[in-house]
Each structure stands twice: as structure tokens, then as C-alpha cells.
Amino acid sequence: MNMIDQLASIPLFQSLPVEHIKDLATIVVRRTFRKGQTIFSEGDEGNGFYVVVSGRVKIFKCSSEGKEQILHIFSPWEPFGEVPVFSGENFPAHAEALEESGVFFFPREAFIGLIRRNPSLALNMLAVLSRRLRKFTVLIEDLSLKEVPGRLAAHLLYLSERKEGTGHLVLDISKGQLASLLGTIPETLSRILSRMSREELIRSDGPRCIRILDREGLEGMASGERRLS
Amino acid sequence: MNMIDQLASIPLFQSLPVEHIKDLATIVVRRTFRKGQTIFSEGDEGNGFYVVVSGRVKIFKCSSEGKEQILHIFSPWEPFGEVPVFSGENFPAHAEALEESGVFFFPREAFIGLIRRNPSLALNMLAVLSRRLRKFTVLIEDLSLKEVPGRLAAHLLYLSERKEGTGHLVLDISKGQLASLLGTIPETLSRILSRMSREELIRSDGPRCIRILDREGLEGMASGERRLS
Numbered sequence: 055m056n057m058i059d060q061l062a063s064i065p066l067f068q069s070l071p072v073e074h075i076k077d078l079a080t081i082v083v084r085r086t087f088r089k090g091q092t093i094f095s096e097g098d099e100g101n102g103f104y105v106v107v108s109g110r111v112k113i114f115k116c117s118s119e120g121k122e123q124i125l126h127i128f129s130p131w132e133p134f135g136e137v138p139v140f141s142g143e144n145f146p147a148h149a150e151a152l153e154e155s156g157v158f159f160f161p162r163e164a165f166i167g168l169i170r171r172n173p174s175l176a177l178n179m180l181a182v183l184s185r186r187l188r189k190f191t192v193l194i195e196d197l198s199l200k201e202v203p204g205r206l207a208a209h210l211l212y213l214s215e216r217k218e219g220t221g222h223l224v225l226d227i228s229k230g231q232l233a234s235l236l237g238t239i240p241e242t243l244s245r246i247l248s249r250m251s252r253e254e255l256i257r258s259d260g261p262r263c264i265r266i267l268d269r270e271g272l273e274g275m276a277s278g279e280r281r282l283s
Numbered sequence: 284m285n286m287i288d289q290l291a292s293i294p295l296f297q298s299l300p301v302e303h304i305k306d307l308a309t310i311v312v313r314r315t316f317r318k319g320q321t322i323f324s325e326g327d328e329g330n331g332f333y334v335v336v337s338g339r340v341k342i343f344k345c346s347s348e349g350k351e352q353i354l355h356i357f358s359p360w361e362p363f364g365e366v367p368v369f370s371g372e373n374f375p376a377h378a379e380a381l382e383e384s385g386v387f388f389f390p391r392e393a394f395i396g397l398i399r400r401n402p403s404l405a406l407n408m409l410a411v412l413s414r415r416l417r418k419f420t421v422l423i424e425d426l427s428l429k430e431v432p433g434r435l436a437a438h439l440l441y442l443s444e445r446k447e448g449t450g451h452l453v454l455d456i457s458k459g460q461l462a463s464l465l466g467t468i469p470e471t472l473s474r475i476l477s478r479m480s481r482e483e484l485i486r487s488d489g490p491r492c493i494r495i496l497d498r499e500g501l502e503g504m505a506s507g508e509r510r511l512s
């Protein structure tokens with residue numbers, strides 16, 4: 055594969071117009087790291103982001119006792135370091151090659167120069183990421199709809215029990231936190247709440263207030279006997 | 284909530300530095316649509332993207348017989364139209380208010396002007412989207428690890444049976460397509476394949492070649508009796 059084809063196969067750049075791929079080819083630096091070699095260290099200036107081309111890269115932090123905590127292992131075509139580099143922050147963790155690894159390095163200043171000359175590169179990358187996010191959101195929804203409504207029903211019944219069986223609940227955490235607790239994202243949680251309202255299991259009485267309308271229905275969902283239609 | 288707070292609560296802009304939020308406030312247009320009113324039509328020029336502020340917005344296509352197919356319903360703080368607008372395409376579907384709805388409209392030209400003057404707005408938005416993608420990837424992995432290894436094991440056994448029980452399989456679809464088929468993403472599929480290799484259930488013999496090493500183990504996974512450790 056030549057450089058242009060390699061760049062075009064990176065999901066972060068997928069379906070970018072070929073002129074943008076060619077622009078990126080003018081700034082990319084190809085680097086190789088031996089097994090165990092450090093790529094960057096925590097606190098280093100985020101002077102550019104990386105994409106794994108071959109091998110595997112470990113991202114880790116060290117505890118105060120020197121114990122290593124692996125945050126992520128990246129495989130070919132996955133980017134790493136891009137979040138701190140895009141935000142203009144230092145690297146928040148260490149990166150090390152787990153085996154002999156090839157990477158692409160995109161220097162931050164040169165990348166900003168490309169965007170300044172051609173804002174549509176940034177717009178197209180925003181489109182790429184937005185499209186992937188949209189796809190991931192749908193997938194999370196598909197994966198979540200099997201279990202999350204039951205978990206949510208159980209959580210609402212638990213909140214009710216803790217308040218001596220009242221049907222008027224006040225969520226004491228944000229929707230984002232509740233979504234994390236239930237293993238989903240706020241968008242999907244909102245949709246599940248809407249569907250539960252349509253099926254008259256609950257009613258939303260404001261941003262954090264929920265009224266239980268059909269306790270038996272919720273119990274059926276929590277036990278897995280009933281599903282949202 | 285004032286405009287700045289409202290803009291800051293949109294996930295697409297979450298944790299943007301306040302100067303970027305203020306820049307966005309200079310170009311945003313607040314619009315209200317009545318129930319059933321068209322926001323844009325398929326084929327319209329993608330002259331700007333939207334964020335729902337209140338109400339709900341339906342995105343739909345019409346079949347040749349005039350039958351409506353709903354693609355998505357967006358709720359407050361969700362963006363819509365941003366993928367075609369960032370890619371410089373026309374709107375690929377219709378948008379209509381499902382109930383009285385307030386939206387923020389960000390004109391494309393003004394948005395590009397902001398990025399041209401200040402590329403770090405684009406970089407920071409790329410960081411926001413990258414961070415969300417990272418989070419979603421982890422969540423999909425958590426949600427997938429329950430069922431996808433079993434589905435993958437069943438698929439590999441099916442491929443083997445179709446080839447008269449051979450242990451040497453050649454995938455006839457790409458990893459991306461296989462990931463979709465199994466209800467996950469390529470990143471997670473790769474990780475599951477690596478774990479299956481580490482547990483000596485299979486061995487990867489090249490990009491599309493898989494050798495079955497432990498048929499009984501795969502059968503256990505397909506039936507749900509065995510899990511990846």
C-alpha cells in the first residue's frame with residue numbers, strides 16, 4: 055500500500071476528499087519503535103498525534119507506588135494522543151510500543167497550518183467524526199435496548215422503595231450520570247424514558263421528576279418478563 | 284439559561300473554551316418551528332447545521348409511493364444536519380418539527396469564517412468529538428463483550444461447516460462488514476479476535492484467514508457456556 059492508500063484507510067480520515075489526504079501526506083512522519091520503547095511520556099507537550107500502522111501501542115499511567123495501570127491498547131489504524139493534541143494539552147499518560155510498531159506522526163503545528171489554509175479539511179474531519187458518532191449512537195441504542203430498560207425500571211423501583219414506596223421520584227443525579235450508571239448514553243436514556251412514557255409506565259414531571267404510573271409494568275420490565283414495544 | 288450557558292450545554296460543544304462558545308454565540312440564529320412545519324427538505328443546500336433546543340425534530344425520507352420512512356427523531360441538545368453540512372453536501376433527507384420546537388441554526392459560511400480566523404475552534408471541536416468517540420467505543424466494547432464473542436464463535440463454526448468442517452477459514456467479507464453483522468465495531472471485533480487467539484481458540488493466519496484451534500471451546504462460547512476471560 056502506498057502512503058495515500060494507507061492514510062485513506064485510517065477511520066479518522068475515512069472518506070476525506072483525496073486532496074485532503076494528499077495535504078495530510080505532506081505533513082505525516084513515519085516512525086518505528088522497538089518493543090518496549092517509549093513513544094511519549096506523561097506531561098510531554100502534545101506536539102502531534104499518532105496513528106498505529108503496525109504493531110500495538112500501550113497507553114498507561116504509573117501510580118505513586120510505580121504500579122502500571124494500562125488505560126488502552128491501540129491496534130493498527132487507531133489514532134492515539136489526538137484528544138490532548140486537539141485540545142492543546144500535554145499528554146496525560148505514557149505511550150510505549152508493546153511490540154515493534156510503526157506509527158504515523160502528525161505534527162500539531164503543521165496540522166493547524168493545513169486547517170488554516172483549508173478550513174474544509176477540518177470540516178470534513180468533523181463530518182467523519184460526526185458520522186462515526188451517529189453510527190456508534192445507533193449501535194449503542196441497539197445494544198442497550200435489550201438490557202437498559204429493565205435496569206432503568208429496577209432503578210426507578212429502587213428509588214421509590216427508598217422513599218417509602220412513593221410514586222413521585224426526584225432523580226438525585228444528572229441524566230448523564232444515570233446513563234453511565236445504567237451502562238448507556240444520555241441520548242439512549244432519553245429515548246427509553248420517552249418510550250416508557252408513551253407506554254404509560256411513567257410520566258416525566260420536569261427535568262428530574264418522574265412519576266410512576268404503572269408499578270406492575272415496571273416490575274415486569276425489571277424482571278425481564280416485559281419489554282418495551 | 285442565557286445563550287452562552289445554552290451553547291455550553293450542547294454535547295457537540297461540551298468543554299469548549301469559553302472564548303469559542305462566545306464566538307459561536309455571534310453566529311447562532313435562534314428559530315422556532317410550529318408542529319408539522321418543515322425545517323429543511325431533501326436536496327436543499329446544506330447551508331447550516333442545527334441543534335434542537337426544545338421540542339422534537341423528525342428526520343425522514345419519502346419512498347417513491349410517498350410513504351414516509353423516519354430515520355431519526357432528535358431531542359433537545361442533539362445536533363442534526365451537521366454531517367452533510369460539514370461535508371459540504373445537500374441535505375439527504377427532510378426535517379420537520381414533531382411538535383412546537385426551538386432550534387439553534389449555525390450558518391455554514393459564518394461557521395467556516397470562525398474556523399478560518401481561529402483554527403483552534405475546529406481543533407477543540409475535533410477533540411470534543413474524539414473524546415466522545417473514545418467513550419462510545421469503550422461503552423460499545425462493554426456492551427458487546429457479553430454477546431458478540433458467542434455470536435462470532437457461532438459464525439466461525441458456521442463458516443467451517445459450510446466448508447465441510449475445515450479448520451482453515453477465509454473470511455469472505457471485510458472486518459468492517461463482519462463487525463456490522465455481529466452488531467459491533469471493527470475495533471471491538473479485533474480485540475475479541477486477539478483474546479480468542481490468546482486463549483488459543485483460534486489463530487490468525489493473515490488479514491482474512493483464521494484457523495480454528497479449539498472447536499469445543501468455540502462451541503462452548505457459541506452456546507453461552509463459556510466466556511472469554
